[in-house]
Each structure stands twice: as structure tokens, then as C-alpha cells.
Amino acid sequence: MNQPITSPTLDTLFKRILARQPDALALVDPLNKQRITGQTRKRLTYAQTDRAISAIAAHFVESGLPANSVIAVQLPGTVEFALTVLAAHRVGLVVVPLPLLWRHAELTAALNRTAARAIVTSSRIDGVSHADLAMNAAAEAFSIRHVCGFGDDLPEGMASLDQAILQDSRTSRPIIQDGRKAALISFDVTSEGLRPVPRAHFSLIAGGLAMSLESDLVQGATIMSAFAPMSFAGLCASLVAWLLSGGTLVLHHPFDEEVLETQFNDHACDTLIAPAQLALRLDERGLSERFPTLRNVIGLWRAPEQVASSACWTSQRASLTDVYLFGEAGLFGARRSPEDGSPAPIKLGPQGAPREAPGASIAGEILLTPKGTLGLRGPMVPAAAYAPPPPGELMIAPPPRDFVDTEYAARADRATGAINITAPPSGIMTVGGYRFLAQDLQEWSRRLGQGGLLTALPDRLSGHKLAGRAQDNARARDALTELGLNPLMVEAFRDRTPAA
Incomplete structure (x- = not known):
């Protein structure tokens, strides 16, 4: 009997690495995790990570969450975030990442908009009782049936996922791992307001590829991720980049410069993924001397219109790749030239690695819209989520648009063809x-x-x-x-x- 043709999911990528190197180090907690969440640091091999993922996944099944249910997650950049996302995907759940600064108003709106069946958080994060926030928001979301968390002193009615890991249940359910299935619903803010943006696994993987291909991320890399994970870009810059490299993910909860330097050097990391402004600041302070094993920096720009006027990269030992973020719509990367360290010119058309090679993998495509704004298309870009409503007076709906208008003002330089992003979305x-x-x-x-x-x-x-x-x-x-x-x-x- 022929097996159905499927594309990989994040769990598929994880299991491929697990089969090759079960005893290799997979995940490392922030050095200051005790301060952040009150929990003890973890260092997990791939085999230990797999057992924890299976135990959390079993808890979700035993709690009555059917396949394709939506589960909201509000967690810091710790090992638990990776375990929860992969556990949800292992049993066919769709993850909604909730930014840490969201409080009752945003949480309640997100839970109701996505009809989430469960929410996962930590008891405390940076001194704030996120467990109480989750319980209060869940009380106003009629779809929520299960609230669970990590840490001590959880409120009554909140299930402990730490205990679920200790119980190590083997309950599972058959799921066809197919990258075309829904994996993520994140929230963007557009001129029309808060917008849910659903994505399949292949779209997440495409976002990670856009970073790793352009930056030439090596196989088996030891990556420190210092970017908040609760967004599309955050997941690509941590979980997806790690799974594509098959190395070790060292997590850092933004931001303590002294802790970052100590932990980076303790684990001899070779790759740093962080906000670009932070990377440039470290470069000004002698990054090459302070981080002797560093070879690759991936800097993420939440305000991509600022890249062109940014300082030049001076480190000769480590390369810098600028990653342009456009809310939850998509991203693309451009590695800086080692000659002068200035931002690389951005050209219209396909973005791959290397862009000049025939048949190169295409991670996305850049275009200019008739409005003079920058548009994105490609496998990572959920065009349908941003499609404008059809005009009411037309009897026939217009054909679907295959790109997302980021609403960032942009123009092409007539002499060089390079794209200049001139302003963020209005309003x-x-x-x-x-x-x-x-x-x-x-x-x-x-x-x-x-x-x-x-x-x-x-x-x-x-x-x-x-x-x-x-x-x-x-x-x-x-x-x-x-x-x-x-x-x-x-x-x-x-x-x-x-x-x-």
C-alpha cells in the first residue's frame, strides 16, 4: 500500500535529528532561569527532550484535546517553550503564541478570536503571576476547557505540566505528520486592527530557511537565541533555526548582557540570533574579543526601515545577516559584505541562497505594489490571511491575491535597482x-x-x-x-x- 506523500513538520525534523544523535545536547535553559521563572535550569539531550515532549503530548491527549484543537501558549524563552510547541504539534494541535507583555485585554481577545481550547503558561515570569493572568482570561473565554502551566504554586484548577513530565505517560494517538497542516496562529496589528494569521508547518520552515540559507548557518551549530519566541519571527529565530541546523539551542531570556556573554562562552556558541540593534551595540563594544567562538550573527530588525541608516559591522571574525521583519506577514534576510560591513542592497525578485545560483532554493520574493509599498510572496507568506475584503458592489469576487502588502513605503533606486524602505505603515x-x-x-x-x-x-x-x-x-x-x-x-x- 502506497504511503501518502507529505511534507515535513517541525516534529518530523526533530525526530530525524533524534534518530541520528539521541545523546547529543539539544536544549539549554537561560543561565538566570531561576530568577525569571523560579525554576531550575535544564540541559536536555535529544533523547531526554523526546521523552519530555511525549509526556506533555500525552497529557494533552488525556485532557481530552482533540486533534486540530487550538492551544494558546504564553511562555518565556526557556526549554519549556520548545517542549510545549513540539508536544502540541506531535498530537496535531495548533499553537497560538501570546506575547509576554499581553495582559487581560489582549489575552481575552486572542483566546476568543481563535476559539482556543487550552492555555499554557508559567507560574511566574519576571515577577508577574502569569498563571493568574491566564486563569482570569480563560474565565472570559468560553472555548477554554483546560488551563495548565509550569512552575510551583499554580492556582487551583491549573494542571501542572512539570508533574506530567515526571509521570512520563506514553499515551499517544495516530497523527499523519504533514507540513501542509495548520501549525500556528499568530496575531498581527494592521490598519484594520488585530488580525489572526494562520500558518502551516511548511510556512514556518520556509521562514527558518530564509534566515539559515542567507546566513549560511552550518549543520550542527550551537545557537544562542536572544529573541523573544512568541511570534512567527521568534519561532523561526529559535525553534526552526535549531531544527534545521540539527545542533544545540541555547536560550537567553532578553536581555542581560553579562548573562548572555557568560552563557555564550560557557557553551562555546558559534551563532548568535538577537535583535539587530543589540548585535550592533555588542559589535561596538568589542564583540570579537568578548565572544571568541562567534562566527555567525543573525540580527532581526523589527523596524526594517532603519536598516539602511544603521552602523557598519566591524567584526572580521563573525558575519552579520540583517533579517527584515514585517510584523507577522513575513521576513527576508541579507548578509552584509565583509569588505565594509554596510547593509547589503535589497533587490526585487526571488530571495534564496545563493541568489545568483541557477536553481537556488527560493525562500521568498520581494515586489513593489502599485501603491508604492513593499509586497511579499512565497511559501512563508500567508496571503489569504491578509486578503482585503471583496468590494460589496461587485457581483463577482476578484481573483485571489498571491502576495501580502506589508504597507511599508518603499521605492526602487533607478540607478542600482535596490529597494529602499522609507517608512513604516501609517497609523x-x-x-x-x-x-x-x-x-x-x-x-x-x-x-x-x-x-x-x-x-x-x-x-x-x-x-x-x-x-x-x-x-x-x-x-x-x-x-x-x-x-x-x-x-x-x-x-x-x-x-x-x-x-x-
């Missing part, structure tokens, strides 16, 4: 990895009453920074916290008057 504010609509800031500002102001100011490193003013800043912070808003908005009203 969208980016603060680090978090995007807001300008109109949302105005709405929350109105709720503060007379004299209240909440605004976004340009910032060279993060795109924007939030600043607030109220007659009573402490009362404003309390009010925004009660509304369930994230800490970026709340802390915009911190007192800036220096102590006497």
Missing part, C-alpha cells in the same frame, strides 16, 4: 516587538479624563516609545492596569521626577 506604532494602532492610543488617552495624554514618540532603537501625562500618574497606572492593558502603556505614566 501603526511599534514599541520593540509590540505594535499598536495610533487610534487605540488616542482611545485609551480619552479614558484617562481631562488632562490625560498618551502618545508615541519616535525612538531610534525600538521604533517608538510611549509617554504619558496625567494629573495623577499613580492613579492613571492603576486605572490602565485594571483595564487589563499591557505594561508598556501602564509604565508610560511612571513618575520621571528625580528623587531629591
